[in-house]
Amino acid sequence: MYDPIKLSELTERIVVRGAQRKYHRFRFTRFYGGSATADAVGCNLRCIFCWSGRAVRNPSATGKFYSPEIVADMLIDMAERNGCRIIRISGAEPTIGKAHLLSLLDVVDVYDKIFILETNGILIGADRRYAEELSGYKRLHVRVSIKGCSEDEFRYLTGAKYGFSLQLKSLEYLSDNNVSFHPSVVSTRGENLRIVEKLKELGIRPSDIEWERLKLYPPVKERLKRMGRLDEMGDIWER
Numbered sequence: 001m002y003d004p005i006k007l008s009e010l011t012e013r014i015v016v017r018g019a020q021r022k023y024h025r026f027r028f029t030r031f032y033g034g035s036a037t038a039d040a041v042g043c044n045l046r047c048i049f050c051w052s053g054r055a056v057r058n059p060s061a062t063g064k065f066y067s068p069e070i071v072a073d074m075l076i077d078m079a080e081r082n083g084c085r086i087i088r089i090s091g092a093e094p095t096i097g098k099a100h101l102l103s104l105l106d107v108v109d110v111y112d113k114i115f116i117l118e119t120n121g122i123l124i125g126a127d128r129r130y131a132e133e134l135s136g137y138k139r140l141h142v143r144v145s146i147k148g149c150s151e152d153e154f155r156y157l158t159g160a161k162y163g164f165s166l167q168l169k170s171l172e173y174l175s176d177n178n179v180s181f182h183p184s185v186v187s188t189r190g191e192n193l194r195i196v197e198k199l200k201e202l203g204i205r206p207s208d209i210e211w212e213r214l215k216l217y218p219p220v221k222e223r224l225k226r227m228g229r230l231d232e233m234g235d236i237w238e239r
């Protein structure tokens with residue numbers, strides 16, 4: 001088992017260089033009704049169902065460094081060409097490299113676009129100031145992907161020593177700072193009611209919870225088969 005905060009620090013040394021950060025792909029996607037997307041490199045978790053592959057497991061050999069200005073230009077240009085209002089960062093863990101992320105938000109905030117930050121919330125939950133700093137951006141919406149419905153399921157899905165409570169903390173801090181957000185939950189054990197109750201305590205309505213569906217890409221299927229866990233994943237796969 002690994003420490004996700006230590007892994008964040010190690011990963012940051014690989015994927016951040018000054019104001020630049022590593023990305024491995026820029027693409028237009030159908031998500032959110034159409035979004036210009038930058039896929040980041042480097043993550044602080046190792047989810048057993050992750051489809052990001054080398055971007056997570058081999059960040060040194062994946063992607064290229066980009067300045068916040070170049071990332072912003074590419075996303076805005078792609079959004080304009082495709083007639084969409086949504087730009088987003090996804091792929092691995094975009095909160096690694098806070099200075100880069102905040103600079104990118106500074107640049108895109110002047111455009112009439114909605115910026116979706118997809119994160120596992122670990123670093124936001126570990127640092128109250130992170131949510132405060134995000135609160136200055138009115139076009140920002142944060143989607144926090146919660147891995148499981150309990151600390152035990154979180155450990156099973158990610159292999160990390162801890163982190164579930166940090167994920168919940170991130171929701172609390174985002175809410176305290178009036179940052180627009182919603183949780184999406186990966187649930188593999190049918191413990192949905194358990195997390196619904198926890199999230200209610202944080203003021204999150206059940207109707208605001210997204211139940212995450214994942215694609216069973218062939219490498220993911222192979223990994224889960226090797227681990228003997230394919231049949232234990234419940235109803236999380238997209239049909």
Ligand code: SF4
Nearest residue numbers: 043045046047050092
């Ligand atoms: S948090 Fe996301 S990118 Fe990171 S390992 Fe899990 S699924 Fe992959």
